[in-house]
Amino acid sequence: MPSGEPAVEVDGLVKRFGDVEAVRGIEFTVRPGEIFGFLGPNGAGKSTTINMLCTLLRPSGGIARVAGHDVVTERDKVRRNIGLVFQDPTLDGYLTGEQNLRFHAELYGVPRTAARERMRQVLEMVGLWDRRGDLARTFSGGMKRRLEIARGLLHSPRVLFLDEPTVGLDPQTRASIWDYIRRLRDTEQITIFLTTHYMEEAEYCDRIAIMDAGRIVALDTPARLKAGVGKDRVRISTDDDAAAIAALRERFGVEATTSEGAVTFAVAAGEAFVPKLFEDLGVPIRSVSVSRPSLDDVFMSFTGKTIRDAEASGNGFMRMVARGRL
């Protein structure tokens, strides 16, 4: 890929399902060789966006180009240049791992001799070469995901799309999937576009776009997003939370909330704030913790809620609409 040409270029992209606007005019550019993450709660429009970029959904408005090709008018060119790992498994469990890959190679018209070598390589990369003859249905969740990653890479795509690549996997497997993803970029010189609703995973991305209710509310490197928040998060547990919150408002001018059994608030230079807190709060404090801003805080500062709250408030309907279409 010429180094100047963006891997993904999106401008004014909109997707409507009936009256529901799942994606409300977003724009962003992904540079070649980047690991670009879409972060947001379920129902934010991440999967809808990825489906449009992968030519599986037709945009209601706006322009999207992937690997230099328009996703509406040059679908086949886009399809040849992308690899895809879906949120839900798309393997045929009644075929072996190798047969799943062969199906893919034939469908993509990969020359046979090259395909054989390539198949071995991608299977070795995800550590499944020894299991290639087993039926995919006998694989564990993590193995299935790895097999899908191998398949997505089989035809040497320029952009690999991963829709929630680690959802539903245990922490250890998640870590190993991330190992593969990061190694990929180095070995394959590929652009990786992924969606996630795990904050800690977004940290691995070069840049992330935070999506909420169909809009991109922030886009930058994780470090800069966190620096932008500028405040540390302080959690205290007290004998009387209500009194503590009132005291914080009156004496310090700080808005605090209770979350998970502790009073939580954000202040600049949190460590320096703690001694003042003990002096002036007037409510007995049992414990204190101060943490640097996390992506959670970033999310909160842009959307006014935590990602968990955003999910609990349930945009499940949009998600169902978005998925029911396929």
Add this chain to the structure above:
Amino acid sequence: MDTTDATGIAAAQVVRVSVPERSMRHDLRAVKIVLHRELIRFWRDRMRMVANLVQPVLWLLVMGTGLSNLMAAGQGPAGDVDLRTFIFPGVCAMSVMFTALFSAGSIVWDREFGFLREMLVAPVGRAAIVVGKCLGGAAVATGQGVVILALAGLAGVPYDPVLLVELLALMFLTAFTLTAFGVVLAARITNMQSFFGIMQLGIMPMMFLSGALYPLNGLPAWLSVLTRFNPVTYVVDPLRQAVFSHLDVSPELQRAFNPGVTWNGWQVPVWLEVVLVAVIGVVMLAGAIVQFRRSD
């Protein structure tokens, strides 16, 4: 070559493959692999092969034998035509129909389990995927037909190679048309339960109105009209004509058991029936392709 990572693959050694531009050859490869997958799956699922055999065997051996007794006891022109011989072509059609429609149902399965997306996001024509599916369904159903043909002896149908080839060819055509029909249905349905529900709803009337189990002459007008509008009628009749042309029976019995299909008194020739089934198949196939293109 110094960038070897934990997997032992040096970055410089990465095998790069290239995906060619769309071409006829590429689409043919896609058709072949979609077809191949159907065969692999059918072969893996041998239970299904056995299960699909149960119904025709029941019809042939149990119903056929039971009703034969009834006919022999009555004054019917049973003569030396076994009722089992009569319904054998019907049973062939029935079993091909079941298998073909179930194969088409695998599209619903593919959608439910996500595999359809893997196919739809590939840089191949939608037509290649649909044609592959239909040929796959036809091949699988014909394979099932071979198993049924093995039972020919039990029904008093001779193992004449010419007859067997004729029957297989007819079954393949039937299976193709029915798979295409099933794919048209499956294109709109998103879960297996509804698909099977609709299948059940459709299969029985199609079967009972087809002449698979009784001759189509001398029927009351309403029934006669319904059978003439049922495509399966034109599937069963050529099969029966083929079987009876290899039997040694009196013209009288031929008339009774193998009256053929008439339109308003005009005897419909077998070639026209075959053409009719083929045309329906092509129309269904086109319809299926259009549906998959539209959702693209």
